[in-house]
Amino acid sequence: MRQYRLGRVRDQLKALGYGGIVIFDPVNLRYATGSRNMQVFMLRNPGRYVFIPTEGPITLFDFPNCEHLSEGLETIDEVRPAITLSYVASGENLYDNAKEWAKEIADLMAQHAGSNKKLAVDYIPSVGAVELAKQGIDVRDGQEPIEHARSIKNKQEIEAMKISVRTAEEGMIRMQQALEPGITENELWSYLHQVNIAQGGDYVETRLLNSGNRTNPWFQECSDKVINEGELVAFDTDMNGPFGFFTDISRTFLCGDSEPSNEQKRLYQTAYEQIQYNIDLLKPGMTFREYAEKSWQIPDEFFPNRYFTVAHGTGLSGEYPYIVYPQDFEEKGYDGVIQENMVLSVESYIGSPGGKEGVKLEEQLLVTKDGVENFSDFPFEHRLLK
Structure with a gap:
């Protein structure tokens, strides 16, 4: 390597x-x-x-x-x-x-x-x-x-990256098990750090775990806020794990045993639709502009709070390329070609300006000659998809 x-x-x-x-x-x-x-x-x-x-x-x-x-x-x-x-x-x-x-x-x-x-x-x-x-x-x-x-990984890098992803997933399982009303955001976030360090990882680059009204807008840092029954809890791993590889996966949990509200389901299902659509679209040979233009069209309601990329490279950190929304391409975008053995994280943040909550989802994918391979099989929140 x-x-x-x-x-x-x-x-x-x-x-x-x-x-x-x-x-x-x-x-x-x-x-x-x-x-x-x-x-x-x-x-x-x-x-x-x-x-x-x-x-x-x-x-x-x-x-x-x-x-x-x-x-x-x-x-x-x-x-x-x-x-x-x-x-x-x-x-x-x-x-x-x-x-x-x-x-x-x-x-x-x-x-x-x-x-x-x-x-x-x-x-x-x-x-x-x-x-x-x-x-x-x-x-x-x-x-x-x-x-x-x-931007282009070899077989050894891909295998090492999978070890980092498995480490993050174990931390996410621990977080899910510990999530109950009364725990603070910081306490919950600590489980990912502990598992990462115990398995030889390095550090977590950001503090992106929020609950309830702190999930909207995105990019609020983890705090001592107490998580309450029925609140959404959104996070982005941003974890430099074993071998230094970056694991960039996002999920949104529902705290407690309460049934989710219709609005929580709407937000979650919209974010899920976005990443699934953009994952299915991804293949080698597409230009960055083509991928941006063909990507899922975010509703006007959610556009102001959109995530800053549709997809981005992942390796030892967030890497080249950044692929932005088509509306942002002339100002912030640049072209290139999606190639086999690139690793891309496909992003979604769905939250209305002034809305009560928001949903963050993200998957990390290897571009193969036939399409993509998902590094993670961590489940989505079934209660929010029903």
Whole structure:
């Protein structure tokens, strides 16, 4: 799996004519090398990065005294101490450190890329970009090659992703068993985290679990609200599980033994119809625009509160591509082709502006040569489908 990923990155660099790439984003770094270290910490502290030449040995720059973490990884040829390009780590020495950092990267480019000065960087502190330019380096955006590399999975990635999904499903079962009137949103949410950590997962990216009137609009964070009898409980896993793979599945539960209201059924059945329609539509060879235009037409009532994508890529996080609603395509969309071995999460949020509740549903799917394979068989809420 590591060799496949590294090869994907290098193929993209070659296609774009780049001499190499510097990767700061810890998720991208893990993808390209299989190496991880304090991943959440590194999301805001640029203290770990890797230089990957299009051809030649790979140099990882790691946090102090962490060289041992990459022992045995065939994707890493050399480990050097990182220069952390942040004010908190450097103080008044930040600009001097940035000069030293840029010179070291420029030397590696000269050694392994020769006269090619085109260097991709996924994310970079501003002082680093300025100093690289002074070194004569032509800095290019590194997100394009990384995202395109990550978008196509191989057999090993697919199998690892299924393990992450099974882990999330176990957490969801625990949540469903624990859901009863009187539990708080935070307490219920903790079951997913506990199962994930116990099975070797990493973290949950968001706090998207809401109940009752907090289910509308979407994107309200989990709280200490007490969940009451008869309320809807909507959540999105957004879970980085075992092997770092992202499980992105959404469900909406009904709390307690009460019969659901007709309005709750209407909302749920509308969301269910949307994702089933869009799942059946999905196949390789379609363009993003074609998929958007042919996708389920959301009623005007629910359009203002729509989810921001119809579908999006899933891998080590939410990934390329984002496929938006046809009404949003000219402003926010971009085209491309849905390909075999992409993994896409198909989304639905149904809730009226000012409505009492809303429903969130989502499935995670492998694009196959014949259509799709659903990674999850977690059941829907039968009481809301009757």
